[in-house]
Amino acid sequence: DIQMTQSPSSVSASAGDRVTITCRASQGIGRWLAWYQQKPGKAPKLLIYAASSLQSGVPSRFSGSGSGTDFTLTISSLQPEDFATYYCQQANSFPRLTFGGGTKVEIK
Amino acid sequence: QVQLVESGGGVVQPGRSLRLSCAASGFTFSTYGMHWVRQAQGLEWVAIIRSDGSNINYADSVKGRFTISRDNSKNTLYLEMNSLRVEDTAVYYCARDLGKGRWLDYWGQGTLVTVSS
Numbered sequence: 001d002i003q004m005t006q007s008p009s010s011v012s013a014s015a016g017d018r019v020t021i022t023c024r025a026s027q028g029i030g031r032w033l034a035w036y037q038q039k040p041g042k043a044p045k046l047l048i049y050a051a052s053s054l055q056s057g058v059p060s061r062f063s064g065s066g067s068g069t070d071f072t073l074t075i076s077s078l079q080p081e082d083f084a085t086y087y088c089q090q091a092n093s094f095p096r097l098t099f100g101g102g103t104k105v106e107i108k
Numbered sequence: 109q110v111q112l113v114e115s116g117g118g119v120v121q122p123g124r125s126l127r128l129s130c131a132a133s134g135f136t137f138s139t140y141g142m143h144w145v146r147q148a149q150g151l152e153w154v155a156i157i158r159s160d161g162s163n164i165n166y167a168d169s170v171k172g173r174f175t176i177s178r179d180n181s182k183n184t185l186y187l188e189m190n191s192l193r194v195e196d197t198a199v200y201y202c203a204r205d206l207g208k209g210r211w212l213d214y215w216g217q218g219t220l221v222t223v224s225s
Binding site for chain 2: 032034036042043044045046049050055087089091094095096097098099100101102
């Protein structure tokens with residue numbers, strides 16, 4: 001199975017900060033990677049798919065990059081509504097999808 | 109707007125069964141693949157069923173115990189869970205497939221399944 005490792009597990013930041021979250025795959029997955037945002041008590045929301053494609057309706061301050069084993073989610077200017085937990089998900093071993101352990105973005 | 113509403117969760121003893129439902133609206137259900145994903149701590153993909161029900165896959169952790177199905181005439185997705193274990197305790201989400209079985213673009217609010225004696 002492909003393992004997905006996110007770092008850091010949590011990050012404290014202030015509104016307006018640039019935040020970067022990393023996801024590493026245990027083997028190469030091409031660009032088969034998505035990012036989701038989850039707020040407490042809510043379902044995950046798709047932000048980015050195919051490593052860098054922005055899902056419809058998602059603000060442009062979110063961006064994704066990477067290929068192979070190393071991927072990055074960047075929030076260019078953190079907004080109050082962005083405080084949440086972020087998960088990466090690989091789709092290379094489709095249909096068996098696996099998720100990273102999550103990164104919690106907290107208020108500093 | 110796209111809506112997915114899960115139901116059927118509850119408290120059940122180990123070894124017993126439970127059936128979850130996911131009612132879909134706001135889109136043409138019969139043209140989309142659908143997934144079940146669960147969350148105990150992190151997120152774990154459970155199963156996928158293609159739009160016409162012809163192709164189904166499961167996570168190894170539930171294979172042989174869980175059955176995913178759909179009724180396109182009722183716009184409803186199901187998850188039949190048998191031989192439940194304590195480790196199946198989680199919030200279960202249904203999710204719509206964006207395309208090609210790889211991305212989940214809309215999720216329901218989830219239903220909690222607790223397996224406990």
